[in-house]
Amino acid sequence: MTAMIPTPSPARSGLWRVGAALLALLLLVLAVLGVRRLISEPQRSARQVARIAILPDTPPPPPPPPKERKEEPPKPDRPQAPVPDNLVKPPPPSATEPLKMEGAAGNGPSAFAAGSVSQDYKGGAPTIGNAASGSGGRGLDRAQERLYAGSVRQALRDELERQLQADAGELSAAFALWIGDDGRISRWSVDGAEGRLDAAGEAALRLALERSAERLQLPAPAGITQPLRFRLTVRAGA
Numbered sequence: 001m002t003a004m005i006p007t008p009s010p011a012r013s014g015l016w017r018v019g020a021a022l023l024a025l026l027l028l029v030l031a032v033l034g035v036r037r038l039i040s041e042p043q044r045s046a047r048q049v050a051r052i053a054i055l056p057d058t059p060p061p062p063p064p065p066p067k068e069r070k071e072e073p074p075k076p077d078r079p080q081a082p083v084p085d086n087l088v089k090p091p092p093p094s095a096t097e098p099l100k101m102e103g104a105a106g107n108g109p110s111a112f113a114a115g116s117v118s119q120d121y122k123g124g125a126p127t128i129g130n131a132a133s134g135s136g137g138r139g140l141d142r143a144q145e146r147l148y149a150g151s152v153r154q155a156l157r158d159e160l161e162r163q164l165q166a167d168a169g170e171l172s173a174a175f176a177l178w179i180g181d182d183g184r185i186s187r188w189s190v191d192g193a194e195g196r197l198d199a200a201g202e203a204a205l206r207l208a209l210e211r212s213a214e215r216l217q218l219p220a221p222a223g224i225t226q227p228l229r230f231r232l233t234v235r236a237g238a
Helices: 010-040 139-163 199-215
Strands: 096-098 125-127 170-179 185-191 228-235
Touching (some): 139 170, 139 228, 170 199, 185 199
Antiparallel strands (some): 170 228
C-alpha cells in the first residue's frame, strides 16, 4: 500500500513567503546602515610613533667677551703764550684819588679838585676836595659829599633850564654855591669866562640862578665842604 505525502496548505506556504521576504528586507536594511556608517565615520589617523633622539652632552657656550673700553688719548697741553718782557705794567693806583670836574676849582675851598678829566676814576677810595686833607678817616663823609654834590648839580641844572628864557639858547658857566643850614642857597656866584658868555648870556644865567635859589631847597649834611663848585652847560627849555 502506498503512503501518501501530505501537501502543505496554501495558507501556510503564504506565511513562509512573507517571513522570508521580511527577513530579506531586514538583512538589506542592516547592510545599508552598515555601509552608511562606514562612509560617515572619519578615517582614524594612523598612529604616530614619537621618536626620541638622545643628543650627546655638549658643554654650555662660553660667555661673551667683555667689551673693550676705548681709552681716549690724552689731550696735549696747550703751551702758554710767552709774556713779553717789554710789556709795560700800569702803575699801581694810589691809595686815594681826588675827584675832578672840568674847569678851575676857584679860590675858595671846593668839594672837587681842579684839573681836566682825562679818564675814568681808577683805584683807591675817592676823595672830594684836596687829597692831602683826606687823611682823617672820613671815608663815609667823602661818600656823602660826593652823593650830595651830584644831587645838587642835577637839581641846579634842571631848575636853571626851567627858569631860562626861551631865546637864551645854550649857556655854559662855572658856578659856586653856598648852602645854608635851612638847605637854601644863601650865596652864589657865576663865572661866565670859561663858557665865553657874552653880557646878555651871563645876565640871563644870573637871573635864572636867582630864581632857582628861591625855589631850591637842598639840605646839606653836617660838615660839607663849601662852596660847591660846578661847571654846567644848560639849554633853555630842555
